[in-house]
Amino acid sequence: MEMFYRTNNTASAVAIADIPVVEYEALYNDLKERMTDARYHVAHYFATEAEAGLKFYMILLDDKTGEVLITSFVPDYYAEGLASLTAVHQQFHPFEREIFELYAVPFDGHPWLKPLRFSFDRRDKESTMESYPFYAIEGEELHEVNVGPIHAGIIEPGAFRFICDGEQVLHLEIALGYQHRGVESEMVRNNNRLRQTLITESIAGDTAVGHATAYAELVEKLAGTDIGDDLKRERLVAIELERIAMHLADTGALATDIGFQLYQVACEALRTVVINTTQAWCGNRFGKSVIRPCGSNFPLTEEKIATIRKNIADVRRRYNEVREDILEAQTLLVRFEQCGLVSTQEMTTIGGVGQAARASGLKRDIRATHPSGFYAGAFNHTPVMRTDGDVMSRLATRMDEVLQSADYIESVLADYKPSEHIAAPDYNAPLKADALSFSLVEGWRGEICHVALTNAEGNIAKYKVKDPSVHNWLGLAIAVRTEGISDFPINNKSFNLSYCGHDL
């Protein structure tokens, strides 16, 4: 029997009946071997309440072929327990922790089944943020530093527990969940798809375009809607604008943390230009409202195309001046180079994605491996890569990606005329019943994956969200090991992971 249903990121939604229901033991044995090859990684893995107990779904990505592998199983876990996949492949850890937290599924051999986000619908209500079981080491020479949940700046909450030997970090554990708002349950509160769109825009406000695109593509696969090349092109512009804006913000933030004010203020001003360009397009500086399912409320006009091209060309030129100076700034390089190392092997083990993975020599980029939208056509995307895996590599990938994204925007808008083929959004298109739909989008942090299951009436009955941060938070914890604790801020900024995107 075939273990997986094989599809790709442009095919329409899958009938649930077509997804194999396999024996867990067989799947476990398959994955134990399969996942040793870095071409595969897990994009999503979750459980849902079914007629008799739980049904599990797993989505794997094959970076080599561009295939998406989907499987499911219905275990009799009360009798047997499930052998932990985390024990053999660490990248499964957030998914197994979530399933454990929500349904008390005991994964045998899991190193430590801690709660993931203390969601309101967790099984064990005795387990609270206050009783989070931090790892501890005994020793007279060691001390612990607790930071958070409220941090020093205007930033989201999360608890960081360092175990230090003097100034040196031996271990960092990151406890999250403070931002949990119930995103996934609110997504299925009713069938108002405008409301669902707005919820996805609020999953992580700095990735509003990325998550809204994931929702829109997922719905379009269920509705069987082809939005046409023009709208795909405009969506590319929107998401690359978001990428530029956030990479500029992080270049500035990294400069701030080493007291390099020139780069800080230059990047602040440049980011303002980019987000004001987005605002001139759709009325919102974060691109909320620019992405809508099956159409758009803001097709580009001649004037807007000209504004975007002019502003992005200007930002590209000015940012490149900053970039060239950064590459020669010794006081910056001495802080960023060889600091916060994450090797390719470590990044692969934890299932790292996005810009941080690319900085560690792991080529994970949905635009290249599993393209959808305008990236899937004749468009040819070459991921920006670095191999050192230090803070500087993570900055350097951002810097090169700003230039690349600016070039992409110019290339797709240079000969573009306002389109007559862009429909208005459709919030009521009938959706395929009893289907699974997923979407994969390369947001500025990395791989966003949304999954929905529809019921017999064609309504979304289950909605699962994965922000790239879910994979990458462990990367930050690994990066700071053996570094001075004072280097934590630059490591943190070099990843800039989402709290709300993780906590949902």
Add this chain to the structure above:
Amino acid sequence: MLFGKLRILRSHGRQYIPNLDKVTLTEEFRGFPMLTITDDKSDLERAAAVCPTRAITTSPLTLDMGKCLFCGECQRIAPKNIRFTNEHRLAATRREDLIVMAGQTKPCFTKDAVRPEIAKYFGKTLQLREVSAGGDASVEMELNATGNVNFDFGRYGVGFTASPRHADGLVLTGPISENMAEALDICYNSIAEPKILVVCGSEAISGGLYADSPAVDRTFLDKYHVDLWLPGAPTHPLCFIDGITKLRK
């Protein structure tokens, strides 16, 4: 090396906005909504039905900016009834002032509701502690932007501070996730009197999309007096600057 930095400075030019009170935002920006009553209410009823946060009532016609996420969809459905202007000065001192009535032409800032000690103590300098309790990071980034090289609110003595012990007030963002409720309360109570409480963003004001979510706990707002309500999704930096400035006058 030096030449590179001079080049950056030359391209950077002058960035601060000289007069923050005279800025007009782009036409596309959705700020204060103007409401018009028509005999035919069918469009309006459809708009109210689709509103994700139920911010619109049809009889009487009102739109609650404390619930509104400014997505603009209602204007597309009922253009004769609802029109968002680019007015960004949306601050209110009373929660009920955020509910816009038909025929109202500008936002309502009730100066009488401002406690007189605010101008006395915080007229010259005001340092705030921000707490994100389920905020989606966009409001937080806009608050950061108020101090950046463009808006430079620091020139008027307003800034954000790390310790609540050094703060004159708290700025709340997010719908107040249950997991942050206790930390928020502790932080607020760590600020010495006299102090102010600012609620920033529609999600903080009403809970927004998460108003009915079992994962939020909004009892904090039942316990303490709010001095300033700032709508938006996210609140625009100039809305924050305008509101705080009016509060301190």
